[in-house]
Amino acid sequence: MKAIVIREYGPPDVLRYEDVPDPVPRDGEIRIRVHAATVNRVLDVSLRAGREQYRGPMLPLIPGVDCAGIVDAAGPRVTRWRVGDRVAAAGVMPLEVCAEDGSSYRGPRGMMGIKRPGGFAELIAVPACAAVAVPEHLDFHRAAAIMRHVPTAWNLLVHVAELKGHEAVLIMGAGGNLGSIGIQIAKNVIGATVIAAAGSDARVKLGINLGADFGINYATQNIRDEVLRLTHGRGVDVLYDNIANPAVLPQAFRAIGMDGRLVTAGAHAGPEVAIDFSHLYHKRITIKGRPGFTPSDLPDCLAAAAAGKVVPQIDKIMPLSRAAEAHRLIEDNGGQGKIVLDPTLDV
DSSP, X not given: OEEEEESSOSSGGGEEEEEOOOOOOOTTEEEEEEEEEEEOIIIIIIHHTTOOGGGOOOSSBOOOSEEEEEEEEEOTTOOSOOTTOEEEEESEEESSOOOTTOTTOOSOEEEBTTTBOOSSBSEEEEEGGGEEEOOTTSOHHHHHHHHHHHHHHHIIIIXXXXXXXXXXXXXXXXXSHXXXXXXXXXXXXXXXXXXXXXXXXXXXXXXXXXXXXXXXXXXXXXXXHHXXXXXXXXXXXXXXXXXXXXXXXXXXXXXXXXXXXXXXSXXXXXXXXXXXXXXXXXXTOEEEEOOSOOGGGHHHHHHHHHTXXXXXXXXXXXXXXXXXXXXXXXXXXXXSSEEEEEGGGGO
């Protein structure tokens, strides 16, 4: 099969499009013929550049922390999946042989594309317990994009913030991947009042187009004053952030109302941010950081996407062989959505 292989860290040209042996599914594993895998700024691009050493990647490595496609083989003792099933897989999973439901597994775990071969390949073998069914009305490109950011946003808003339909939420980074997904979950799934915040009029407009009730350009407006105006002085119940912009987040924090919650899964512009501790205790604010997702939410995330309630922003769909070009585009900050690699386009 063809795959992208990293044999050394460096610029995008270190990504090699090579012939490698087809993976053979072990006990409790399935093999997926990949139709889509997304390119991620940190877990793919930064990792390839050598800036994610603390994650413990081992070279040579096939990157790609998510994928979607069709089951084309099943290992021994797999009854849950059959050849031809539409599935997706992503994230942390068992690294050693385990039962197909993974319930009794106590061994090491790691992320595909970092600790085990990833989705930048024509074929990938994964534990059967790591796969989730893709609804018929959801294409593989969107399914792969859903697997990367939607479960994280869902977990933050539904489980960590416990956002309710009668509440108001301020979504930071409205034009980014987690921000744009957060807007749609908060509005279309939960039914909350959504205020989208971004650093340009174009990104604010994107947030409004995705369903936000209000938009704030924090480059030209005082975000605290605008939030208090829009909420009639009450402030928001939830502040959703994954950027930690030290120039903006302190003011956004002061827009949180009584018993409000700040939830976050990232710090791309931080990590150090000053906050008003008097506001923290006077308003009885809770701050929670929670990366990752709850696996049991995956079917709900994919179902919401199939129903059109959550539409991931896809900027480009490219053949797998052009992975280096995709990395360069992301490093140049091109586009506002995901880049998806499709190995079937190389045929």
